[in-house]
Amino acid sequence: MEKLRSVSILSAAIMTATAAQAVDLEVTHWWTSGGEAAAVAEFAKAFNENTDHNWVDGAIAGSGGTARPIIISRILGGKPMGATQLNHGRQAEELIEEGLLLDLTDVAMKEGWQDVVNPSSLLDSCTLDGKIYCVPVNIHSWEWIWLSHKAYKDAGVAVPTNWDEFVAAAPALEKAGKIPLAMGKQAWQANGAFGVMAIAIAGIDAWKAVNIDKNVDVANGPEYQKVFEAAVAAREMASESKVQDWNQATNMVITGQAGGQIMGDWAQGEFSVANQVAGEDYTCLPGLGANEVISTGGDAFYFPKQDDPEIEAAQKELASLMLSQSVQVAFNLKKGSLPVRGDIDMSTANDCMQKGLKILADGNVLPSGDMLLSADTQGQVEDLMVEFWNDPSYSAKDAQMRYAEIIADAD
Numbered sequence: 001m002e003k004l005r006s007v008s009i010l011s012a013a014i015m016t017a018t019a020a021q022a023v024d025l026e027v028t029h030w031w032t033s034g035g036e037a038a039a040v041a042e043f044a045k046a047f048n049e050n051t052d053h054n055w056v057d058g059a060i061a062g063s064g065g066t067a068r069p070i071i072i073s074r075i076l077g078g079k080p081m082g083a084t085q086l087n088h089g090r091q092a093e094e095l096i097e098e099g100l101l102l103d104l105t106d107v108a109m110k111e112g113w114q115d116v117v118n119p120s121s122l123l124d125s126c127t128l129d130g131k132i133y134c135v136p137v138n139i140h141s142w143e144w145i146w147l148s149h150k151a152y153k154d155a156g157v158a159v160p161t162n163w164d165e166f167v168a169a170a171p172a173l174e175k176a177g178k179i180p181l182a183m184g185k186q187a188w189q190a191n192g193a194f195g196v197m198a199i200a201i202a203g204i205d206a207w208k209a210v211n212i213d214k215n216v217d218v219a220n221g222p223e224y225q226k227v228f229e230a231a232v233a234a235r236e237m238a239s240e241s242k243v244q245d246w247n248q249a250t251n252m253v254i255t256g257q258a259g260g261q262i263m264g265d266w267a268q269g270e271f272s273v274a275n276q277v278a279g280e281d282y283t284c285l286p287g288l289g290a291n292e293v294i295s296t297g298g299d300a301f302y303f304p305k306q307d308d309p310e311i312e313a314a315q316k317e318l319a320s321l322m323l324s325q326s327v328q329v330a331f332n333l334k335k336g337s338l339p340v341r342g343d344i345d346m347s348t349a350n351d352c353m354q355k356g357l358k359i360l361a362d363g364n365v366l367p368s369g370d371m372l373l374s375a376d377t378q379g380q381v382e383d384l385m386v387e388f389w390n391d392p393s394y395s396a397k398d399a400q401m402r403y404a405e406i407i408a409d410a411d
């Protein structure tokens with residue numbers, strides 16, 4: 001009897017110890033559309049099934065522009081979450097400098113992230129003074145336009161194969177009661193679309209001169225003049241697109257109300273949730289069919305310091321899981337993004353993701369604006385874009401002049 005008692009005391013002690021290690025980890029993100037929710041559920045499932053801890057979902061509705069200030073002010077204000085999504089790049093710069101984020105270098109070294117993450121430049125934007133403060137989880141590229149086969153069929157015109165054909169087909173779409181270009185009315189969407197047009201129309205060299213070298217003459221020059229003139233045409237094509245959120249605009253393409261949408265490849269998650277098949281129901285043109293590149297933007301998770309060893313252990317378990325091979329496949333297939341590992345089987349990815357994977361493998365990649373421009377400069381360009389896209393009287397010339405002024409002060 002005595003032995004039985006001691007066994008039950010021991011097992012109770014182990015249970016208590018184990019229970020004491022179980023952490024409820026609040027994870028904040030802004031993934032609330034159909035596709036995004038399906039993707040983040042893969043992270044939650046992996047965490048709940050492979051650790052003793054619990055994923056407490058902290059979804060914040062609205063775009064990154066809404067969620068980011070909430071996330072950052074909570075961390076600065078001493079009410080941190082256990083983990084949070086941000087875009088990998090310069091958004092967390094100040095939080096890292098303030099010493100508010102967990103150093104993940106020990107996990108990264110133990111698991112060889114430097115050799116696993118591809119391209120390894122994704123880690124650079126997580127690294128400050130040789131320490132790693134985030135785990136990159138995907139590569140999202142803005143450089144896409146998504147085209148509705150139904151809209152072009154209804155209008156009796158061929159699905160465009162590049163930007164010029166897209167613009168030329170607009171009148172036929174309008175005649176058929178379609179909106180040529182779907183676009184939500186939020187600043188980041190106008191800014192993102194402009195960036196895609198800059199790469200496709202001004203060309204990669206001019207885009208690098210402006211975004212990397214902050215070259216004001218190029219920003220004021222003939223290549224960017226073509227971009228702003230194309231942006232005037234795009235503004236006209238999107239003038240009847242009266243939606244706010246990006247996924248509402250994507251839905252206009254999915255249902256054939258609109259011909260196309262310039263949007264990052266997170267749009268794929270929406271087509272997938274709508275059971276639409278790339279190449280059959282919709283076409284994706286990387287680089288607007290002009291310059292087939294992808295930008296290595298995307299998402300990473302950061303872990304605010306909590307000064308609690310059990311929470312820290314749970315945070316590091318989550319970071320490790322997010323980069324694991326099986327979770328990378330499960331998450332990215334649902335998210336429509338490219339994985340940050342080069343050593344996994346993505347053969348089940350659809351035509352559009354395969355196009356992106358090939359462009360990535362060919363090395364035709366560009367850094368994202370999030371990595372090159374400070375949050376402040378990004379904000380100024382977004383403000384310009386909101387004014388320009390919402391005011392038909394705002395001329396290409398005036399917008400280009402203002403843009404060059406912003407680049408002159410860019411940091």
Ligand code: GAL
Pocket residue numbers: 030031036063064087140246266298299
């Ligand atoms: C981006 C993020 C993507 C997607 C998009 C729209 O910033 O990297 O994962 O969520 O916002 O919400």
